[in-house]
Amino acid sequence: MNKEEIEKLSYDFFNKSHSNFVDENEAIVPELSGMRLFDNPLFGFAxxxxxxxxxxxxxxxxGEHFMLPEEWLTxxxxxxxFFMPFSExxxxSNRGNKEVISNQWLHGRIEGQRFVAEFCRYLNSKIIEDGFRSLSPSLDKRFYTTKEDDKGHLFSSNWSERHVAFICGLGTFGLSKGIITEKGMAGRIGSLITDMPLEPTERKYSDIYQYCTMCGACVKRCPAGAIxxxxxxxxxICSDFLDYTAEKYKPRYGCGKCQTGVPCERRIPLQRR
Ligand code: SF4
Ligand code: SF4
Known part of the structure; x- marks a missing residue:
């Protein structure tokens, strides 16, 4: 299998898998039944x-607890x-009133995350069928996230999808701490580790914030004042706000106001620095 074949398999999966479309039995309102969650993904390799x-x-x-690729898979x-951009x-739907999280976004955050896991399992299985080994740390039983570690760092994991996306050439961090890719920031990220040899993607940046213009739009969009x-x-502050949305929008939660209605929403914004 090569990179082009991986992309083609993935695009087919995104276009045909029922899980990339809101199920009528799960739709928050009937009009959202069948809504597409993600556009086709963007890939980076390292x-x-x-x-x-x-x-x-x-x-x-x-920190030391971050596990290297070799530590996950000998x-x-x-x-x-891979960056999975949310559908238009x-x-x-989430560009409006910053105090109200749209139903569409809530579906993207919850059913969307379920689809990320499903896609990881699918891609791992295809690589294994091809005779290689492959795993996604986020699905591995060794994966963990601590809400707060002994040094006071919040949400510290032994694998970081955003840092890995940066290394794989997908894009740089933004002020709001999401990754700005060629398809913007509004979406989800996943990854896998394999012993299949694939050509690394060139990193077209040298600074971790290179694609962020520091325009401050996400500061104004945040309903919690977290940025x-x-x-x-x-x-x-962001975490506390998400807890509040978990109460308000039970059984779902989410926000994403810093990723929508901003210049980096669907593209790399024009550089001002
Ligand atoms: S909205 Fe502006 S400041 Fe915030 S992450 Fe995007 S480009 Fe950077
Ligand atoms: S997810 Fe919401 S609360 Fe958290 S930083 Fe972004 S806009 Fe603010």
Whole structure:
């Protein structure tokens, strides 16, 4: 299997899998039955030996608990990261009133995350069928996220989809701490590690915030006041707001106001620096 075949298989899956469309039995309102959750994904590839993975073990980045590709899969050769942009319907619906999370976005966040896991399982199975080994750390029993570690770091995981996306050439961080890709920031990210050799993607940037113009639009969009130009995003404030949405929109939750109605929503914004 090569990169083009991986992309083609994935596009077919995104277009045909029922899980990428809201089921009529789960739709929050009947009109959302059949709504598409994600557009086709964007792929990035990195060598499992890329020294940037080692940098993630620094305490100032993630920490010693970050597990290298080789630690997840002995003999790892390639890390594959994919950005799954939300569909126009999901994104457009959440551009309005920042105090109200749209039903479409709530579906994207919850049923969408279920689809991310399903897609990971599908792609791993196709690579394994082709005679290689493959796993997604986020689905592995060794994966964990602590809400707060002993150094006070919030949501510290032993695998970070956003940092991995950066290493795989998909894009850079934005002020709101999402990844800005060629298809914007509004979407979800997944990854897998395999011993299948695939050519790494060139990183077209050198700075971790290169694609962010620091325009401050996400600061104004955040209903919780969690983002500022001076401090970036304060995870604790965002997390508390998500807890509030979990009560309000039970059994779903979500926000995404910093990813919608902003210049980096669906593209890399024009650079001002
Ligand atoms: S809205 Fe502006 S400041 Fe915020 S992440 Fe996007 S480009 Fe950066
Ligand atoms: S997800 Fe919502 S609360 Fe969290 S930083 Fe973005 S806009 Fe603010």
């Amino acid at each position: 060598s499992s030996k890329d020294e940037e993975f080692w940098n993630l073990k620094n305490q100032s980045v993630i 003999g790892a050769v390639t890390v594959v990261s 319907e999901v994104i457009k 500022s130009l001076e401090k970036g995003k304060i995870h604790r």
